[in-house]
Amino acid sequence: MTEPEPDLAESETLSAFAQTGDRDVETTLRPRKLDDFVGQPRVREQLQLVLESARRRGVPPDHVLLSGPPGLGKTSMSMIIAAELDAAIRITSGPALERAGDLAAMLSNLAEGDVLFIDEIHRIARPAEEMLYLAMEDFRVDVVVGKGPGATSIPLEIAPFTLVGATTRSGALTGPLRDRFGFTGHMEFYSADELAQVLRRSATILGIPLEADGEAEIARRSRGTPRIANRLLRRVRDYAEVRSDGRVSLDVARAALEVYDVDELGLDRLDRAVLSALVKSFHGGPVGVATLAVAVGEESTTVEEVCEPYLVRAGMLARTPRGRVATPAAWEHLGLRPPTEVPWEAGRFDQGNPGLFG
Template sequence: MSDGFSSEIRVAEDDPREGDGSYDATARIVDAGSTDDDGVVEAALRPRRLADFPGQPKVRDQLGLVLEAARRRGSPPDHVLLSGPPGLGKTTLAMIVAAELEQPIRVTSGPAIQHAGDLASVLSSLTEGEVLFFDEIHRMSRPAEEMLYLAMEDFRVDVIVGKGPGATAIPLELPPFTVVGATTRAGLLPAPLRDRFGFTGHLDFYDDADLEKILARSAGLLEVESDGDALAEIARRSRGTPRVANRLLRRVRDWAQVHGTGRVGLDAAHRALALFDVDEIGLDRLDRAVLDALCRRFGGGPVGLSTLAVSVGEETDTVETVAEPYLVRQGYIVRSPRGRLATPAAWQHLDLSPPAGAQTPLPLPDDPEAGRLG
């Protein structure tokens, strides 16, 4: 295969979405060389089997046990809920569950299921043993959630025929199937829905060693020559997230092909990451803008989330879900009941000195609702 990609990645026919918004992803293996779209390339780089899935050893071992036991019983496994920040492999694990069970998989998302009829359409098309993957399951509408409760527990749905006093509920039996739900905000799932998942796995950020393994595998699939120290540098700046690591690898590859020798070396990594505004600890433009506004404009805080978002020209949700989690985890920002506060590490990273009288963050509980008002 041309364009420097592995010939083992095959081309699948287009799989148009069903009328209910879901689609059959069973054979969705894409050709990474056919397009430059990042999402397509990311899909091609995903491991196909649990044994090839790097990192997350506890979740991998627990899920492997659940799937192996189900195979030996010859029955579908318990429903699976995967939670954790974006980019850690929840969708990949859902695809692996179907592959390990040798069953088809149907993919949909919480925002696409806004009416009970939408869910009934998806459920009625399932075959025995099929895997139904819900991405962002916490965003499903309440009527659809209530229908899903019954479907997951008793494998049936009640279809309402008619309106008003003459309406009749007709039970529709469903073949046994497995729901795999993915969520970045497990706390928003209602307890009745959460309790119907027999296995819950939480994915955490990866360490640098695991990210280096992921990058080495991706470089092999992309047929990119690379040096170990360059991959280590990319891993160190990848925020503990495989999706970020693979994206940075592709950008360094682009720089090496245009300005270098085509080989991903340490110098190419440094120059490419500097070009794309990724600093030594993985902070990007938005991260540094948030820190800069917090320290320079507001004297280190406290400042409300909405005010901080307006000051950097971004939506509140973007700052809260994209930039803030990593800044908090790295110890640059502290959430408090009165707003966000910059830590001494933030001032040091910006090479600034805290002004006289700047408040020192206290080790307060991490409250996601703290400091919303601005």
């Protein structure tokens, strides 16, 4: 059984997961070559060697696994791989491959050298995954015809291809599947300077007058994620066109981001609600994520998948065996004085209300 993705509201501006309005714009903004891809220098260098070596030998490159948080460019990188190989690309996702027959039909239609991209490959159904093992290693699939004692297995040769898998949860991949990838690249969060380059390129493509200080302000609040940076750029553009002269300056960027509830550290309404509930209602924790989600009126998966990763990276929230706790930085960000003694650092998790550990 595969786990569901978090149920995200469309208004969550700082969610790194793709929303309906992002997809058409992202298609326009995607780089076409490795040289145009901003950030991820280590992965780009490694991939360039893999692809160039395969081109010189005249064979498809090893299968590629791209892992990392959502919004960092895994899909864009897969399309670049196909473009660099001058090959066609077929795109699907793990949840869409529920039966082995679905995968067999897709594999049988691949031409030699094609690229098959499977997004969220950790969510692929087990029958399709087991068929994929043989396809990745021997470029062959076994199609079962009939049912019961009369069923027969027919081997079907498929053209040599390159599989590019993307996952936000590399730990959820089974060992046999992970071992069949010849190259694994982990996508890291972007620095503010790298995000500024992304914004500069996007503003040029979209025709947005973007000043350097406005660019830096948006980049600083984008949580290290290009998808969020591009989304904030479009929201700031809307503000600039309606309430200003259309240019995105520092003052315009700050005013626009205030309207959209994005604060100085890149926290939005939901992030602050989580911290506020944790600090004010539960005295800094520890508290279980289910209880915390009820307190802010959201689903547990939304709090865990959307809010927590950035709050942990920002040093405002910590996960402990007994639940979530607020760090002194969280108290200070809310304008409150942190407690003089931090219970979880002293190992005294049992001083809270045991009913909070849901």
